[in-house]
């Protein structure tokens with residue numbers, strides 16, 4: 001199903017500004033958390049890195065959401081991680097911990113960090129995949145089924161650390177793999193499309209005119225993020241007007 005106004009797949013919420021995106025996304029995550037908790041008894045959420053989600057995470061870590069969301073029932077995973085220590089400011093875990101995880105009472109044992117700082121990234125990828133398999137029920141294609149995966153969109157149309165022209169795009173039999181970015185830190189761990197597309201819900205947060213061409217690439221199917229097509233799930237976009245206008249101008 002495509003959104004008639006934008007041509008993007010799934011359901012699209014267009015907000016005026018990045019702050020409005022963060023406000024609406026935070027409200028949506030709070031509602032989603034309660035729905036998932038009611039349906040499943042817990043909330044299996046995968047967070048992205050990058051800068052866009054910071055504002056949403058900060059809102060979730062402040063009143064009213066800090067005090068209303070059932071954090072004790074959350075289970076946190078990551079969509080990708082850079083090959084740097086967790087204390088490195090470039091780490092996705094570091095960003096999520098700074099803006100959200102250190103401020104809300106999610107039990108530490110239920111925060112599953114990708115150990116991308118390890119020398120053996122293949123072993124780290126396989127161990128993370130095992131955590132997903134041991135923790136979650138199986139979804140379409142036999143992949144572990146996350147309740148929600150929050151993703152960003154790079155200017156070149158990558159998502160997670162699934163970059164154009166890399167072998168990670170074509171993996172069909174693994175949930176987590178080492179990958180390589182076209183900017184530092186280059187070495188990464190990333191979830192794969194089979195895992196993403198087994199999720200119950202996938203939510204993109206995209207703001208800024210610089211993301212217009214990448215959104216156009218999603219519409220036209222020419223960028224990696226276009227391969228996000230949940231097999232038995234919902235795809236949502238929270239985008240701002242600047243990104244939408246730039247997408248239309250790129251068309």
Ligand code: 6PG
Pocket residue numbers: 048049050051052053079080081082092151152153154155158159160161
């Ligand atoms: C990463 C992210 C990546 C990010 C996009 C968008 O490790 O960098 O997981 O996929 O979501 O690059 O990044 P911004 O939100 O900073 O534009």
